[in-house]
Amino acid sequence: MATIPDSIVQAIRETSNIVLATHINPDGDALGSLLGLASVLEAMGKEVVRYLEEPVSHLYDFLPETQKVVNDLGSVQRFIEESGDDILAISLDCGDMQRLGQSGPWLMKTRPFVVIDHHKGNNGFGDLTWIEPHRSSTGEMIYDLACVLGQPLSRNAAVCLYTAILTDTGSFHYESTSAHTFEVASRLLECGVQPDKVAQSLYDNYTVGRLRLMQLVLATLETFYQDRIALLRVTRSMLGRTGTGLEDTENFINLARSIATVEVAVFFKETDNNMISVSLRAKGHCDVARVAARFGGGGHRNAAGFRQSGLDMDRLRDRLLPLLMQELES
Template structure:
């Protein structure tokens, strides 16, 4: 177990470069990508609790609201400042260091991108590097199952015991990005780290209930609408669902209500690539791509200006869904031929 918990040297060297500026800072503002997920939000919560235990002030400011369903990971609720609020403006003005987690690309931090000074912005991310990075110092390691694994390593390298609040954030990050330890990125080391976090007091049943077993009624109504739109290619290898903006507006759903929705397409027998198209506004569509096998959906997403992982990726179009679906499906069908 101790060998598995040792930080891989290829990761330890670049992470050590972050420790000095982080621990020398007075006020660090933490960011993640639009529509924060369990890995992004959990990593932020873990870092914030650790920094504040070290006497460094931390504030979380995201391009979109911090998900209500993930607020249980925060060591204090007011560590989050909503973008555009006086608290967020003050934090962005006062901070001497910025840390971007679970993404590195300017497009993925939305309206925050122009407010992040390159020379004072650090990045910790487990996605493959994109065309442009928001900070001067970036640690990007696709071998990590989640950014939360890298956050665990960062705190370990500091020589600090893992605060319980940080353990909770890191555990939520791991659970989220490994599909509850079901996906191919679940390595022996990931399980060892998870076991260590449990030893520190994390209850997996409580985390499961908070993440997966509690849902507002609107989420079930969204699922009903999504299943009505279920489509598939002629050979059944590509499946998709389409959620128009009028549906999300009528149900009053938020970005977090879409978490896990694509898994219903992915679970259909014979599906190799699952797609979820959702209109985030009347003229804008986000597509999420998930691979069940060897298909590289990151390759497909990058054809449309997006990106992600081999088995999980996404892209955004400034067009309605009806103008996007056929193009993306055709690109996936072509990719499956190779």
Template sequence: MRGDLSAIRRVLLEKDRFLIACHENPEGDAIGSELALALALRKMGKTATVLNADPVPGNLLFLPGAGTVVFAEDGSKYDVAVVVDCGSPDRTGALVGKELRKCPLLVNIDHHRTNGDRGDLSLVDPEAAATGLLIHRILSAMGCEIGLDVATNIYVAVLTDTGSFHYGSSSPEAFEVAGEMVRRGVDPWAVAEQVYETQSAGRLRLLGRVLDSLEVYADGRVACITTMREDLREFAAGKDALEGFINYPRSIVGVEVAVSLREEEGGVFRVSFRSKGRVDVSAVAARFGGGGHRNAAGCTVPGTLADVKKRVLGELAAVMS
């Protein structure tokens, strides 16, 4: 583990005005970590503003504190900026990044291996299953009483980033903290229903369209799905509707790596990788300037669909051979 837990603990105890941010297109770990920290700081009588570039996904709006996230700065001054689950302030979006840099002190709490250790203080542990676990370590070190509102956010951070405890990253700490949160009152079924069982019929139809694009390569070891902008338009869906679709190609017997290609504006494709564990897909993503974890990584590649597919599958084959 890199970083200084005790220095961060001291700063959080001593300072009063906090600006908290995460990466663009946030998911459960990013939002849960931000809100858990913000709620705990507010309970201590401090001000904590959560400033994000993108809206809270619909299935996370039930999280305590989700309604307090803001999307524009209001001229407030802060003592400390905290960026969570995010390699660099650059990945928070232009507006948020600018606000973070105005703060006299930047704290970076993250579990991404590609984290550049940006910030004056950092707690970066690539072994942690979720940034929410690092927030839990910090709050515990501070002696914070974790109420149901904070517990719900930490539980969702851990639940979502471990793929509901499917991934190899599901450490004893992940189970222990999740268990502690349940002891503090979190209802696992109520949470799972909110997070995973709130999709629209339209999203399920979009899934049908995307699964229609399924291709299998490398003697059945690689499966690829593709979403074009036209698909999202036709189903009146945003890109967040695609969350989790990549798990279907990965679930095929014999598949080691799933790839999802999503057409973006301006002739580029967002490429996501999911590995069953043997193949380190962060190495493939890094070849295209992206990053992530061993089991989940992504990058952005310019070109036509055929061209991007050829290059991505070629680099993947090189890593897998």
């Protein structure tokens, strides 16, 4: 069982109104953790606001209670103001304030501000923090929190947390998957999760546009250093041609990672603000989080990322590759 700070458990028990938030472009762990915790808190009688800066991606609209997600910051502000001192904000699966997006500075005015996360590079930016980098996912941590709070999980909450764990472990592929991870997954199945249904919703839901986008992305494949590093790219032009969004690129990096000789996979994504978002995935001993940190990013040893502006993809590639090779040889 996790060692959850008493201050966080006490704050949750003593507060009636809670705002939950997570990082921009939320993945399965971020969204599943947020929705799962919201269900737990509401079962305890709390008033909960599920805040996201953007609408829920169609990839995750199968998750229970996504319709309760709020995108309007103004309504969140009114909720906080009406709550007076009886308010708590919780950030989930978010490594730093910047990842909360444009609303981050405003959200952090809420006190106390709690951070629950499993990213190695988390700088502990909240008032109360619970950060465990060895964990498979934030969803696994939320399950333990529910146990400490003495709150049984509904089927809806269990589906959300199972989705969080499944996606952030790469379907139990990654080294952060522990015996406890499988134990939690087993308990979630006992709560009514049907693993085949979740897997079908996650992995058998491609649109024609997404497949065409995959075709374009695969055509950008480059390999380096005796095929030990593989790089893929997606541009705004590709998204426009296929009628897709950046959310449709989720898991594309694993296509590069799946090459037998590849030890590090890199995925460059051109965002709508002239920024390049870079995802890194590694096998074995390579610590891509250390490389990401050189560019102001972070993450885990085998899964990390960063964002960069002011460079085109070729120039950024030429800066990144020597650092990756150095890390591979260290």
